[in-house]
Amino acid sequence: MNPLLAHLNAPQLAAVTLPPVHALILAGAGSGKTRVLTTRIAWLISTGQVSPPGILAVTFTNKAAKEMQTRLAGMLPINVRGMWIGTFHGLCNRLLRAHHRDAGLPQLFQILDSADQQSAVKRLLKSLNVDDEKFPPRELCHFINAQKEQGLRPAAVEAWDDWARKRVGLYEAYEAQCQREGVVDFAELLLRSYELLERNEPLCRHYQERFRHILVDEFQDTNKLQYKWLKLLAGGGANLFCVGDDDQSIYAFRGADVGNMADFEREFKVTNLIRLEQNYRSHGNILDAANAIIKNNPSRLGKNLWTEAGSGEPIRVHEAYGEGDEARWIVEEVKALQRDGHTRAEIALLYRSNAQSRALEHALFNAGLPYRVYGGLRFFERAEIKHALAYLRLIANTDDDTAFARVVNFPTRGIGARSLETLQDAAKAANSSLHAAIPQVGGAGGAKLAAFAQLIVTLRDAAHLPLPELVDHVLELSGLRAHYRNEKEGQERLDNLDELINAAASFVAEEGTPDPDGEITGQYGNDLSSFLAHASLEAGEHQAGEGDDALQLMTVHSAKGLEFNVVFIGGLEDGLFPHENSMNEDKGLEEERRLMYVAVTRARQRLYLSFAQTRMLHGQTRYNLPSRFLDEVPEELVKWLTPRAGKGGFAMQDSASGSYGSAGASSYGATPRRSESSGGSGFRIGQSVMHAKFGLGVIINAEGSGSDARVQVNFGNAGMKWLALSIAKLEAA
């Protein structure tokens, strides 16, 4: 047996070795989803069914993409760096850099993150004299992104009244502004690359022919546009292999559409639907609870997790008076767990909304327990870092008005609102960028602006320096360092700025390499612009001390994909979890329930659920009922740590390698070579075959020789078969 395939269970094996057909893998929590995805890629490559450039693998987070690359690198002796494995946004960026001309973008186009986008919108409203009470920038951004995520340009958006028409007009003006400034927001990355392929037939055909196998992770989280993008790329006969879990779809609120799973099944006539239901993570009671909860959702594709592990411990439920009591109880419980030998890093405190972390942090701080809060400001989102990046962006592109506006008077150089207004008017009149309009401003303000323009020129002169030195140079000449040195609490910010130099240095060392398949995709641009793209696309985790043994605090959303030995889910109250705002939404409760399902399935060994009778929220004390999700956990799985709540005050119930890359460098000596045949029959592992009755299949194993030769074939939905070559009529397909 191919060692790649060892240790896979039957459905995993079936999925990994599927013949070249479209497939939908329903992968339950903890069922080995990433493993299937990466092993599938390794299998396809090592059996010679596809070469690495023929693979396109898409994920949602950088973390997931990196994980896939790392694991793949461990399975195959190939350079995974050049492969098209990445996030939707990262891959689109790559595509647009390579074909920036065809996409109508400057080579060094910059990427706006959400905050940049909002300030760009604010600036736009101001320049058009639009009342931002009537069109709140935040809401306008949402609207614009939502349109783009449905693939709609302004002309295609329907508007029935004046206000809606005005809004579409602003969308249009925003696009024009971005185009003039040479910047692109996140949704634009997707839409622009979709349109690029859709309109440029030869280019589209090139990529369609190149990518033979497209694999998608977390497919339930794709939005409409992402699905269209995938369909377009798969339009040339590539095989789409989508892995997802409808029960873990928790991002509908930002445009994810689980309906894509059903659409995919229908539109691609998917007959190969494989369920991965064996869970390798949690003990039985935890899984039973999760199954019982999610069973209450109607429209599911259907799936039931099971485990070979025992039932394990009961699920512990605790009732507290207020959020402070809840937090103190958790602290005591954590201390007890530590005494029993649990490490803090293996304990997670999950909550529905960020505001809940405060009470927990307070109690943990008082108890002196180290903890780490996920979420919140990340490195590249810090103000001082964004300031420094803005100077770098101006070096790359002086027309980037967002960057210009951010730092033209930071550190302050006496360029006030008046001068800026004059400048904005001049820019608008000349339809130019702010930077380009500087010569037209006279007076004292004009002189100061000219000095700023001179500063940018001086900085640009240093653009040839190695990136880390350039960053250092910018920090010094811009006056940022001096500014923070004079600030009382500036030391941390200075440290962060120094850290930015380190980030630049390690970026150059690790990723600053040019695209390996340069003749097709062109080059990325220079170090500076790829570093800036990196900063936008990968904001970076914020807190240091990753290696420290600290409790893990995070929202349920950010816990998706993670697992812990012990999990506390706090604030299980109606109104909080499920959240009251979700109740008005269509299908809101179902998404909350999936969220609860995700939360529960994070736990390996022990799960605590807790709620409080009163909770301070928005400055007011609220009295909540226990969460309805608590009632959905079967009683027999539960151990109440406090007298059981609800039902009338009960008493305490205590109770492949040779086919590609450096030949022979395989780490798997036994991996069949591409040239090897099975028993001299002319067939080889990985070969697609056709059988009169079972249809298309792929050979995954072989034994015997001559008249005894037998091969194992995966026929997809027709199953896995051993066939004697002397009897079965197999034809190469």
Place this chain on the structure above:
DNA sequence: TGGGAGTGCTTTTTT
């Protein structure tokens, strides 16, 4: 320019 007072918002979030 910067600080103090007043105002409004507050589910979840990656890229």
Place this chain on the structure above:
DNA sequence: AGCACTCCCA
């Protein structure tokens, strides 16, 4: 309650 943001005055 706590935070970000704006506005106004010295």
